[in-house]
Amino acid sequence: MPESTTTRRVTAADIARSLGISRATVGFVLNDTPGQTISAATRSRVLAEAERLGYRPHTAARALASGRTHIVLLVLPDWPLDFNLRRNIEEASLALDEAGYALITYTPHQTGQARPLWETLQPDLVMSMTPWSPGQVDSIRASGITRIIPDPDHPTAEEWTEEGPVLQVRHLHDLGHRAVAFAGSADPRVADLVRLRRHAADEAAAALGLEPMPTEDLELTDDSAGPVLAAWRDKGVTAVAAYNDDVAGALVGAALRMGIAVPIDLSIIGHDDTPLAAMLEPTLSTIHVDTVGLGRFFADLALSAVEGRPAPTVAPELRATLVRRRSTAPPNERD
Known part of the structure; x- marks a missing residue:
């Protein structure tokens, strides 16, 4: 045997x-x-x-004896897991690992059929990157979890501001562009973020005395960028501020297929400074945000809640910065 x-x-x-x-x-x-x-x-x-x-x-026995699992559960919004979000999570995970905690991510979906992960894991802390949805806090507390970020009993009055679109529009204006369009993403999961960036771009354009910007949301799974570009060119548009680098990349590809030279005929600027921005030809001008610092900030918030450490008093410097590359230039001029 x-x-x-x-x-x-x-x-x-x-x-x-x-x-x-x-x-x-x-x-x-x-x-x-x-x-x-x-x-x-x-x-x-x-x-x-x-x-x-x-x-x-024996992890389960140790948790039972100590009342601690050394698990932090991060509830994610139902967004595409793009480069910056991954980098944010990776940095938070690394910082928590250094302190002896495991970071586990969980994305609730609208169907709501799966058992919430906080019931299964019994984490030391549940935190979210966005405001809590109705019923979530009650469900978390019913599982016996008391450490919750953001604190539902003491909501902050801070509002999320988008500086990136302001820098996009100012950059194009400083180059001499006066007919600027905004290209969003048609992905319904990021509709609120697109709306936020479009609003910031519209306000920046108005402050600079520009005409209201034509705008369209693009699908990244087809060639919808082509007809949009053709319509904008008929309106005299010479520059486009894109919701992110993926949308900007779709515009560059459509322009190439249509014989529109970037940036000679059309300047395009992205947002997020992903690896794609440096790999495209021409390389993309874009907006860089310190997502690594934000990941560390999330970790510090978590550790302050579970270990009684002093809470970080100041959020990381999240001021957006312009990264100028070859996809933007003055109208009808080479970079």
């Missing part, structure tokens, strides 16, 4: 038997229990034997 490959988990009792000491002493060492008078020599012996035997802590 073949030998079973199943191996039993090494326990603290196994370590105690191997060393001939009490199970309590081993438990105090492995759990780093404060207030115990255990010699450095005994502590070293326990840790060495635990390593030799292949001991691994």
Whole structure:
């Protein structure tokens, strides 16, 4: 009969038997229990034997005993997981890992058929990148979770502002463009973000004395950019501010297929400074935002809630900056 490959988990009792000491002493060492008078020599012996035997802590039992899972659950809006959002999450995950916490992301969907992940994981903290949807806070609290960010009992009055579109329009205006259009994304998941950036661009154009900007939302799965560009060119548009680099890339591709030279005939500026912006030809002028700093800020907020650390008093410098490349130039001039 073949030998079973199943191996039993090494326990603290196994370590105690191997060393001939009490199970309590081993438990105090492995759990780093404060207030115990255990010699450095005994502590070293326990840790060495635990390593030799292949001991691994039982996560569920440790969580039950301590009341902590060392899990932070980040609730994401139902947005496309684009480059900047991934970079934001990766940086927050790294910062939390350095402090001994695992960051797990969860995206609730409108169908709402799946069991909320906070019920399954029992995280130490649930935090969201956007305001809570109706019913979410009640569901989280019903699961016994008390640490919630943003704090539903003390909502902030801060409003999200978009500086990037303002820089886009100012840049094109400074180059001499007076007929500027705005290209959004037709993805319904980002409709609110598109609306926010379009509004900021419209206000910037009005402040500079420009005519109201023609605007269209583009599908990135077809060639809808082509007819839009043709209509804008008939209206005399010489420059386009795009919702993001993906939309800007679609416009560059459509212009190339239509024989419209970028930036000689048409300047295009993106937003987000993704790798795509530097890989396209011509390289994209775009807007850079410090998403890495924002990820670290989220991690600091989480640690202040679960460990009683001082809360970060100032958000990271999120001021957008212009990255000028070859896709923008004065009207009818080479860069």
